[in-house]
Amino acid sequence: MKDEMVCLEPFDWRYSAAIVGLRKYLEWLGVDEEPNLIITEDTLEYNKKYLDKEDFLKFAEYYFKDDMHHIEIENKLKEKNPTEDQINIVNEKMKANTILKNKFKKIKFDGHNQDEIQNIIDQNREEIICETFRNKNNLYKNYCNPNQLFKDKQECCRLNGYYIDMPKKGKSISYAFDKSNYVGNDIPEFDFIPFAFSGCREKFFINDNVDLNRLQKTNNQWTRTVKSQMEEAKQRNERVNTKRIFIDCLIEAKDFLQSDIEIIVKKPERAYFETLYLRKESLEILKNMKSYYKAFCFSIKISDDYWINILNEVFDAVVNFTLLDNLINKLLKDSREGGNSYVISKLLKVNVEIKKGDEKMKNTMKAAFACAKQIVDKKDGNKPRVSDTKLKSYCTKLINAIILDDYDQFQKILINLSNYAEVPCGFAYDLFEDFEGNKEIAYTFVNSLNRYKNNNQEGKDNE
Numbered sequence: 001m002k003d004e005m006v007c008l009e010p011f012d013w014r015y016s017a018a019i020v021g022l023r024k025y026l027e028w029l030g031v032d033e034e035p036n037l038i039i040t041e042d043t044l045e046y047n048k049k050y051l052d053k054e055d056f057l058k059f060a061e062y063y064f065k066d067d068m069h070h071i072e073i074e075n076k077l078k079e080k081n082p083t084e085d086q087i088n089i090v091n092e093k094m095k096a097n098t099i100l101k102n103k104f105k106k107i108k109f110d111g112h113n114q115d116e117i118q119n120i121i122d123q124n125r126e127e128i129i130c131e132t133f134r135n136k137n138n139l140y141k142n143y144c145n146p147n148q149l150f151k152d153k154q155e156c157c158r159l160n161g162y163y164i165d166m167p168k169k170g171k172s173i174s175y176a177f178d179k180s181n182y183v184g185n186d187i188p189e190f191d192f193i194p195f196a197f198s199g200c201r202e203k204f205f206i207n208d209n210v211d212l213n214r215l216q217k218t219n220n221q222w223t224r225t226v227k228s229q230m231e232e233a234k235q236r237n238e239r240v241n242t243k244r245i246f247i248d249c250l251i252e253a254k255d256f257l258q259s260d261i262e263i264i265v266k267k268p269e270r271a272y273f274e275t276l277y278l279r280k281e282s283l284e285i286l287k288n289m290k291s292y293y294k295a296f297c298f299s300i301k302i303s304d305d306y307w308i309n310i311l312n313e314v315f316d317a318v319v320n321f322t323l324l325d326n327l328i329n330k331l332l333k334d335s336r337e338g339g340n341s342y343v344i345s346k347l348l349k350v351n352v353e354i355k356k357g358d359e360k361m362k363n364t365m366k367a368a369f370a371c372a373k374q375i376v377d378k379k380d381g382n383k384p385r386v387s388d389t390k391l392k393s394y395c396t397k398l399i400n401a402i403i404l405d406d407y408d409q410f411q412k413i414l415i416n417l418s419n420y421a422e423v424p425c426g427f428a429y430d431l432f433e434d435f436e437g438n439k440e441i442a443y444t445f446v447n448s449l450n451r452y453k454n455n456n457q458e459g460k461d462n463e
Helices: 014-030 053-063 069-079 084-091 099-101 114-125 125-135 189-195 212-234 241-251 252-256 280-288 310-318 325-334 341-354 359-377 389-401 406-420 428-433 436-449 455-460
Strands: 005-008 036-039 044-047 202-208 261-266 274-278 298-304 304-310
Touching: 005 014, 014 044, 014 053, 014 189, 014 202, 053 125, 053 189, 069 084, 069 114, 099 125, 099 389, 114 125, 125 212, 202 212, 202 241, 202 389, 212 241, 212 280, 212 298, 241 280, 241 310, 241 406, 274 310, 280 310, 280 359, 298 325, 310 341, 325 341, 325 389, 325 436, 341 436, 359 436, 389 406, 406 428, 406 436, 428 436
Parallel strands: none
Antiparallel strands: 005 044, 036 044, 202 261, 261 274, 298 304
8 A cells, every 4th residue: 555644533432442443553563653653632643554454454363362263273282282171172163153164174183283273274364363353243343344344434434333234224314315415434444443442241442532642541551451350350260340340440540530531332232332421520439439349349139130230330320420229229128137238338428429418418327327326236234225126127117118218107217216215316307307318318327227247337437
C-alpha cells in the first residue's frame, strides 16, 4: 500500500476504541515516531502503509494467543514424550473449529507425527488465524459482522448493532426512503476495535477521551489489571468476576477520578453494545467501597434458573443512582439466621452515599444501631429482657412492615417493642417525621436486632 497519512479523531466511542486498538498494533510493529505516527491531544495521524493484512493477523495471533487453538497445539507438540492426556488435547484442538477440522480431517496425532502437524500449521497459518479471529464468538464476531473484516469503508458501520443489510433495508432506514441520505460512519480502522476491549466473558472499553494519551493509558491499565487478576484466579483455581476486577481497577486508579467516564460493555450473548455513564459522584462512591465491597461478591438463589449477583446489583445502583431497597428487603427476609447482617449494613452504607445522606442521618443510624444493641443485650437478672422467641417475632413483624411499605404499622410495632423492652428509641422521631427519607435508619435498627455472633460486626462502622 502506498504512503498515505490518515487522521483519526475520537468523534465517539467507536473512533476512540479504534484509536486504542490501532495504537496497540502500531506499537507492536514498532511504529512510534514521526513522520509515520503523529499523536496530539485530539488526533492520531498514521501512515496507511502499515495497515497490512499479514501484519494484522500476526498481531491478532500474538494479542489473542490464549484464544488461538493452533497455538495450544504447537505448545503441546513441543513435548518430547507427550502423555496420553496431552495427545488427547491435541486431537481435540485439531477439531476445535471449522478451519482446523478442514486442515486436519485426515490426520490424527499419535505422539510421534509432530513434524507433520507443525508443517500443516505453518503452511496454513494465515488462513487459520484469520478464520479463528473472524468467527470466534469472543473475538471479531463479538464486535463486528464477520463478513466485513478487511473491507474498505462501507455504506454502513461494520459493528454489531450498527450494521444493516443495505440492499434489503437501506431504503427503509434512510430519510424519505432515499439511500443517498444515509450516513454509515464506517472506516477500516474499526477492525481494530476488538483489541481495545478487555475483560473475561464481559468486555469493557473505557472511553476516557479527555486526550488520546490518557485514553491509551486508562485502557492499557485496565488491560493489565484484567490480565494479572485472571492469572491470579487461574492459580487459585477460582472463577473470574469481570465486574469485581473492573471495580478493583476503578478503586485503585486515581486517574479515573478526574472526570465523568463513558464505559462501553459488550457481552457475547447480546448483538449490541451497552453504554454505562459513570459520573464522578459514582466513582467517588466506588472508591469509598474499597474496604468492604468484596463482601458483595456472591449470588443469591431466587429460583433454579435465576440467581441475583449482589456485586452486579450494587454496581448498577451506583452507576444509575438507584437505591438498593429491593435487595435489602430480600436479604432481610432471608436473614433469619443473621448471616446477611454484615452485607446488609454495607448495602445501607451504599444507599446513604447514593442519597447523599448528611452527618445527621449517619449519626441517627448509629443511634438506631446502639438502641437495637441495647434491646438485645438488656437483661432481667440472668435472663434477656426480650426472649429469643419474642425478639424473632418482633423482628419478623418489623421486616414484613418495611417490605410492605406499611410505615404506620412499623412505627406501632417499634413503639410496642420499646415499651416492652423498656428502652427508649429516640431515633424514631426521624421516622415519624419522614419515614421514606430516613428508611435506612429503620433498616439499620431491624438489621441489628439479633443475637447472632456477627451481631456487632455490622456496627464496626457505626460506633
